[in-house]
Amino acid sequence: MSILVMMIPITLLLVTLFVVFFLSAVFSDQFEDLETPKHQILINENLKASNTLEMQKGDRT
Amino acid sequence: MNSANQTKAKNIYDDVVVMYFVYATMGWGIIAFLVGLLAALQLAYWPMNMDMEWLTFGRVRPLHTNAAIFAFAGNAVFAGIYHSTQRLCKVRMFSDKLSWLHFWGWQAIILGAAITLPLGFTQSKEYAELEWPLDIAIALIWVVFAINFFMTLRNRKEKHMYVAIWFYIATVITVAVLHIFNSIEIPVGFLKSYPVYAGIQDAMVQWWCGHNAVAFFLMTPFLGMMYYYIPKAANKPVYSYRLSIIHFWALIFIYIWAGPHHLLNTSIPDWAQTLGMIFSLMLSAPSWGGMINGLLTLRGAWHLLRTSPVIKFLVTAVTFYGMATFEAHRFLSKP
Numbered sequence: 001m002s003i004l005v006m007m008i009p010i011t012l013l014l015v016t017l018f019v020v021f022f023l024s025a026v027f028s029d030q031f032e033d034l035e036t037p038k039h040q041i042l043i044n045e046n047l048k049a050s051n052t053l054e055m056q057k058g059d060r061t
Numbered sequence: 062m063n064s065a066n067q068t069k070a071k072n073i074y075d076d077v078v079v080m081y082f083v084y085a086t087m088g089w090g091i092i093a094f095l096v097g098l099l100a101a102l103q104l105a106y107w108p109m110n111m112d113m114e115w116l117t118f119g120r121v122r123p124l125h126t127n128a129a130i131f132a133f134a135g136n137a138v139f140a141g142i143y144h145s146t147q148r149l150c151k152v153r154m155f156s157d158k159l160s161w162l163h164f165w166g167w168q169a170i171i172l173g174a175a176i177t178l179p180l181g182f183t184q185s186k187e188y189a190e191l192e193w194p195l196d197i198a199i200a201l202i203w204v205v206f207a208i209n210f211f212m213t214l215r216n217r218k219e220k221h222m223y224v225a226i227w228f229y230i231a232t233v234i235t236v237a238v239l240h241i242f243n244s245i246e247i248p249v250g251f252l253k254s255y256p257v258y259a260g261i262q263d264a265m266v267q268w269w270c271g272h273n274a275v276a277f278f279l280m281t282p283f284l285g286m287m288y289y290y291i292p293k294a295a296n297k298p299v300y301s302y303r304l305s306i307i308h309f310w311a312l313i314f315i316y317i318w319a320g321p322h323h324l325l326n327t328s329i330p331d332w333a334q335t336l337g338m339i340f341s342l343m344l345s346a347p348s349w350g351g352m353i354n355g356l357l358t359l360r361g362a363w364h365l366l367r368t369s370p371v372i373k374f375l376v377t378a379v380t381f382y383g384m385a386t387f388e389a390h391r392f393l394s395k396p
Binding site: 004006010014015017018025030031033035036037038042 | 148149219221222223224230231234235238242258261262265266269289292293296297298299302303306310313314317318329330333
């Protein structure tokens with residue numbers, strides 16, 4: 001089972017990478033507010049729709 | 062066009078490439094299902110191979126699985142990621158050139174698979190049958206996708222990364238690592254190669270990859286899409302955003318250890334089999350937590366199930382995902 005000598009380090013490397021991602025996300029306050037973001041994606045769509053219209057108008061001129 | 066309009070125009074999302082990925086999904090989907098039908102008919106009635114070597118079951122079956130996973134689901138994943146990432150980041154994809162290189166490159170690889178598999182060129186590794194030139198092409202195109210995706214995240218105008226983006230990040234990174242390590246092989250001809258691993262070692266790598274390919278090619282991107290498209294379709298925020306974050310991190314840290322459950326009662330060490338089983342059992346929690354989070358998002362909006370075809374499909378998908386997780390418990394059957 002010598003393959004485990006390669007596989008466990010690779011998997012650990014992957015896990016370490018995700019731990020780094022997780023900690024950097026926590027310390028850059030990504031998970032401070034767990035309420036607003038879920039509403040944000042619904043609100044912003046409407047903003048986007050009006051923006052797109054505006055942009056299309058701009059394109060024609 | 063004056064400069065103000067130009068800067069505005071740059072902000073318009075690139076939906077053309079998304080449309081192309083959607084068309085590709087539909088086209089390859091039909092082909093994948095037809096090939097699957099042919100394979101199924103052969104199981105019941107072998108003369109359905111029409112006495113042609115290119116249509117024998119051993120060649121048709123990998124063609125079907127590759128088409129269903131990498132052509133049908135793959136293009137759907139790319140369509141979903143390109144569409145929702147631009148909206149979640151409030152920015153256009155980093156480079157149109159890379160987007161199109163990704164699109165056409167991926168279709169060319171599928172075409173290559175559709176030609177080489179029926180001709181009998183295969184590595185005989187399930188879900189990784191393609192020969193070395195196509196393996197290299199997949200790695201290169203995946204890197205193109207990764208650059209395009211991560212540079213888009215870097216350019217994002219929204220500080221918070223919505224949970225769907227995290228699922229996409231896990232997909233892009235992990236699929237690259239899996240594909241590269243599972244495909245280390247020595248070519249001995251234009252379309253012939255041997256893996257550097259032998260016997261049970263090869264089986265171990267193969268199922269570490271096969272297992273995680275299901276996780277990170279077929280599951281995480283679709284869960285990300287679930288967290289974006291179900292709230293969108295129902296016009297309701299996700300039931301618990303906190304749960305979605307926990308769902309993601311729990312899934313990521315547990316899933317990659319469960320590969321050995323595909324090799325129960327084989328010559329891999331007993332402790333490795335037991336470890337794979339325990340992690341499989343632990344996976345029930347995030348899998349079901351995520352599924353329930355998706356379904357509870359529809360609380361107070363269940364009437365949409367009667368009128369909205371999109372909601373019908375989404376609910377069916379999430380429900381079947383929940384049921385499919387039971388299949389993992391089959392892997393707990395080591396005597």
